[in-house]
Amino acid sequence: MSKKVFVFFPDGVGLRNFAFTDFKSIGEQMGFDITYWNNTVFSLKDNLGFKEVKIEDHTAHKLLPIYTRARKRAELNISRDKFNDAVYPTYKFPFSYKGLKNTFKTLYTKCLIGLHSSEKGVVKLRNKINTLERSTSKYKYCKAQLELHKPDLIFCTTQRSTQSISALLAAKDLGIPTVAFVYSWDNVPKAMQVVETDYYFVWSDLMKAEMLKYYPFVKEDQVIVTGTPQFEPHFDDSLKQSREDFFKDYNLDVNKKYICYSGDDETTSPLDQYYLEDLADAVRNLNINGENLAIIYRKCPVDFTDRYQAIIEANKDIIEVIDPIWKPVGDQWNQVLPAKEDFKLLYNVCEHSEFVTNVCSSTVFDFVAHKKPCIYYNYEQPQLKKGIRDIGQNYKYVHFRSMPSQEAAVFCTDKNDLESIVKNIIDGKTSNVTEGLKWFEVVAGKEPTLASQNIWSSIHNLLIK
Structure with a gap:
């Protein structure tokens, strides 16, 4: 008899990894009976035809x-x-x-x-x-669902959602094994381990070492390195469009070379729009001197501000806006959910841009997967004042200590250097790709194309213990 696995979405952040990739089909090919235990407002049954059990009670204790x-x-x-x-x-x-x-x-x-x-x-x-969470109506509700459906294992797609606590406690109290996927490369040092499960799946040996370092109650055999499905689409050549087709779809000029500016959320980079302006100024100056460059601006999907608009309008001759294909289904940041079509869009933005530039984003890994460089801005803007967060703080975070060398990204530490850095990358004189790929392996593991398969193999091994 096939083993029944509940893939648990406490919020929408896991949809990209575990609903829109080949994760489900790989699990089914390996013989698993997969049901999505869905706490989100996005209907997997209606939108994707997946078997799901909806959680309608979202009660959390007021404390x-x-x-x-x-x-x-x-x-x-x-x-x-x-x-x-x-x-x-x-x-x-x-x-x-x-x-x-x-x-x-x-x-x-x-x-x-x-x-x-x-x-x-x-x-x-x-x-x-x-x-507190065992006292809620949601705990009783989830426990009743589990008693009815009797899954053999719960796979929770993120470790950081408080909405998952009562549901996983219900599973634990019924003796159902639980696994949490550690969602992001920076989560462990930031004390974002909200849930306690029987096992934890992590991206890499680095993240396993961090789990054991920060959480003494977690034992080594509880942490399993699987990789992350997040980057699998970058290795799927079926998503690739020709340059001509991609440029036609998005009204781009085939005679120009495009630089991707990947926007950040307001918390991470509150003055992010001014780095876009700096890049536009550098591109304009280079074009005066014989280059033919332009910018693709891809906003952060959870940035709802209009802070870039004036700069985009002032530079509309060189900035083309290509928004990510994400859809708001609620008013919270984690209720802005990706559409499957965004995999193809991001793949081709990476493939057909010369490089990416941003403030400390993990898009460095998306682009090095396509052998494309990344510039990280690391200088203060003159608009910085008391009460506004300095972006330099980001590069001091623990997850940036995983860089094998400072050459794993191209750092721009002075606005006056930006134009020459852009020119050197365009001319092939400067690149972080070699060191960036080493960093990618440190963070995402050695088998970025096999993460979904590794997760299901690990689940299989746990179920036959």
Whole structure:
């Protein structure tokens, strides 16, 4: 009899990896009975024809946000002290004192942090969170669903959603094995391990080492390196369009060479629009001197601001906007969901651009998969003032320490150097591709084309234990 696996979407961030890739078909070819346990507003049954069980009760305990925030900050305090490293406090978001309610929440959270900033204290916080979530109607609702459908294993597509806690506790209490996929390359050092499961699937040996470093309660045999399906489409040649067809579809000029500017969210890069302006100025100057360059602006899918608009309008002769094919199905950042068609679009933007440029984005890996360079901006903008976050902080984060060398990206540390850097990349004199591919392997693992297969093979091995 085939094994029944629930692929659990607590939110929409896992759709790209586990609904729109070949993940499901690979699992079915290996004999699994796959049902999507769906906590999102996106209907997998209606849109993709997948078998799904919808979670309609989204109740979380009213104290959950306070306790999860306290847990995160306590863990960051432990890392700060344990590793004598000032980077960890920079992962904290500021407290709010606006109004009596927010002030009370802040004071209560600070009290919890003060009492629990130790490894034993964090365990107490996690146990308290579990107690709170077991008391909710969602816990009972999910438990009833699991008792009805009797899956052999739950595969949770992200470890960082509080919406997954009660559902996974229900599985645990019924003796159903649980696995969490660690969603992103920067998540482990940032104390974003919200759930506790029987096993954790990670991208690489690097992430496995980090899991064991930051979470003493996790044992080595619980962490399994699988890779991530995130980059698999970049190796699918069936997505490739000819330059002529791609340029025709998006009204691009076949006589021009295009540079991709990959936008960032407002939190990561609050002055991001001015780096686009700097690139436009550099391109304009190079064109005056004989080049024929233009820019493809691909916005961050979860950036809802209009902050780029004036700069795009002022440079519409050289900036072409090609938006990612993502669709909002709610008003939260994690309810902006990718369409499957975006795989093909991103593949061809990478393939037909000369290089990408941005502030510290993981698109460096998308582009090096196509043997294309990446410029990282790392200089302050004159608009920077008190209360605006300096983007230089990003490059001090722990996940950037995984770079095998500083040549894994082309860093622009002075606005005045940007024009010459662009020229050198266009002329083939400067590139990060060789070192960038080494970095890609460190972060994403040695088998980027086999991640889905590795995940299902690992699930198979767990089920026959």
